[in-house]
Amino acid sequence: MKNIFSKTKGQTLIFKSEQYLYPEHVPARLPHRDEEIDSLVFCFNPVTKGGKPQNVFLYGPTGTGKTATARYVLNELEEYSDRARSIHINCFEQNTRHSILASITNFLGSPIPRRGTGTDEIYDSMRFVLKKSRFTPIIVLDEIDQMQGSNEASKLLYDLLRISEQEKARFGIILVSNDFSFTSRLDGRVKSSLMEENIEFNPYSPEQLKDILGERAEYAFVDGVIGKEAIAVAAAHAAKKGGDARVAIDALLKAGRAAERDNSGEVTVEYLRSAFKSIDSAPVQKIVESLNEEEKIILKIIVSKDSQKSGEVYKKYSQLSKKPLSERSFRSMIGKLSDSDLINAPLIGEGMRGKTRQLSIAVPKKEIEKHLTNIN
Ligand SMILES: Nc1ncnc2c1ncn2[C@@H]1O[C@H](COP(=O)(O)OP(=O)(O)OP(=O)(O)O)[C@@H](O)[C@H]1O
Numbered sequence: 001m002k003n004i005f006s007k008t009k010g011q012t013l014i015f016k017s018e019q020y021l022y023p024e025h026v027p028a029r030l031p032h033r034d035e036e037i038d039s040l041v042f043c044f045n046p047v048t049k050g051g052k053p054q055n056v057f058l059y060g061p062t063g064t065g066k067t068a069t070a071r072y073v074l075n076e077l078e079e080y081s082d083r084a085r086s087i088h089i090n091c092f093e094q095n096t097r098h099s100i101l102a103s104i105t106n107f108l109g110s111p112i113p114r115r116g117t118g119t120d121e122i123y124d125s126m127r128f129v130l131k132k133s134r135f136t137p138i139i140v141l142d143e144i145d146q147m148q149g150s151n152e153a154s155k156l157l158y159d160l161l162r163i164s165e166q167e168k169a170r171f172g173i174i175l176v177s178n179d180f181s182f183t184s185r186l187d188g189r190v191k192s193s194l195m196e197e198n199i200e201f202n203p204y205s206p207e208q209l210k211d212i213l214g215e216r217a218e219y220a221f222v223d224g225v226i227g228k229e230a231i232a233v234a235a236a237h238a239a240k241k242g243g244d245a246r247v248a249i250d251a252l253l254k255a256g257r258a259a260e261r262d263n264s265g266e267v268t269v270e271y272l273r274s275a276f277k278s279i280d281s282a283p284v285q286k287i288v289e290s291l292n293e294e295e296k297i298i299l300k301i302i303v304s305k306d307s308q309k310s311g312e313v314y315k316k317y318s319q320l321s322k323k324p325l326s327e328r329s330f331r332s333m334i335g336k337l338s339d340s341d342l343i344n345a346p347l348i349g350e351g352m353r354g355k356t357r358q359l360s361i362a363v364p365k366k367e368i369e370k371h372l373t374n375i376n
């Protein structure tokens with residue numbers, strides 16, 4: 001008998017490769033970010049000649065390409081020069097000075113046990129390995145404003161400042177935030193020495209979004225299944241929603257999946273309209289507030305990365321939470337989060353230990369983060 005997942009006869013294909021629409025995909029080109037890319041290249045160019053990079057602060061509203069641009073430039077830099085290596089830390093996921101110092105120290109090649117090591121001890125070993133490092137580490141502190149309390153970020157940045165002053169250790173820092181005023185709240189000395197450059201990311205205009213979407217669509221969809229008009233509708237809507245490219249790309253994915261399910265052969269303007277309707281109308285706050293503590297922790301882990309496998313999320317949960325969960329209750333919580341449309345959880349495989357799902361959030365990230373702030 002035919003497997004139920006194999007394509008049924010007569011079904012028309014919509015996607016060439018839908019991965020190009022996944023939020024974690026770093027595109028090969030970033031249209032309309034040339035200036036921002038050039039500025040970053042200027043800041044990090046000294047590294048390629050063995051010099052000291054300029055630290056930089058990237059700010060701007062959600063979905064304007066800050067994370068994508070930082071990743072893109074650092075990928076290129078690492079490909080070009082062995083002298084540079086970068087670590088990307090999301091401070092919503094790792095929101096204490098302790099865990100961030102530990103991650104950096106680990107990255108520098110000095111593994112330290114997750115528990116039972118004091119923060120000062122970690123700081124000392126970081127100083128030590130940094131001095132010996134044969135490459136220039138570049139530390140991206142993404143969503144720095146999401147650290148627990150403003151003081152924690154200040155302390156962390158102060159630690160880094162002290163190291164760079166006392167040890168003459170060479171490293172670069174990229175801070176990323178939605179909030180321009182973030183750095184103005186920092187200690188004056190930290191501010192002046194750590195933030196040498198600012199790069200602002202502006203919301204995308206409808207025209208710019210059209211180019212961005214057009215390019216992603218070209219890779220993702222079979223030729224001819226999505227028309228210019230549908231792309232224009234998606235671009236216009238996302239521009240109205242604050243020029244957020246993430247929302248626009250997610251709408252293309254949702255519309256494409258709906259067209260595929262209906263076997264319609266075309267991603268029409270109507271599919272895009274209903275995709276936006278489902279993205280816009282999710283009453284996120286109410287749903288998040290109705291979740292129990294375990295579900296909130298799971299959701300927080302899912303939000304912290306663009307996309308991850310269910311097994312990884314379960315592992316992280318077990319490390320983070322004091323309350324153990326059986327795999328079975330974990331699965332039922334994932335089911336609940338997916339039913340309430342907070343997350344996407346497509347099945348991607350069946351292994352020895354059960355079904356694997358690819359988990360990612362289904363509504364604008366900031367909407368969820370806003371309501372999860374008291375969860376650690
Ligand atoms: N110029 C661009 N070209 C192609 N894709 C882009 C561009 N800008 C952003 N994107 C895509 O849009 C999505 C959101 O971008 P990104 O994650 O960089 O936003 P952000 O500014 O970091 O937002 P946030 O503040 O919410 O973290 C990603 O999937 C990214 O690949």
Ligand SMILES: [Mg+2]
Pocket residue numbers: 066067068142
């Ligand atoms: Mg980001």
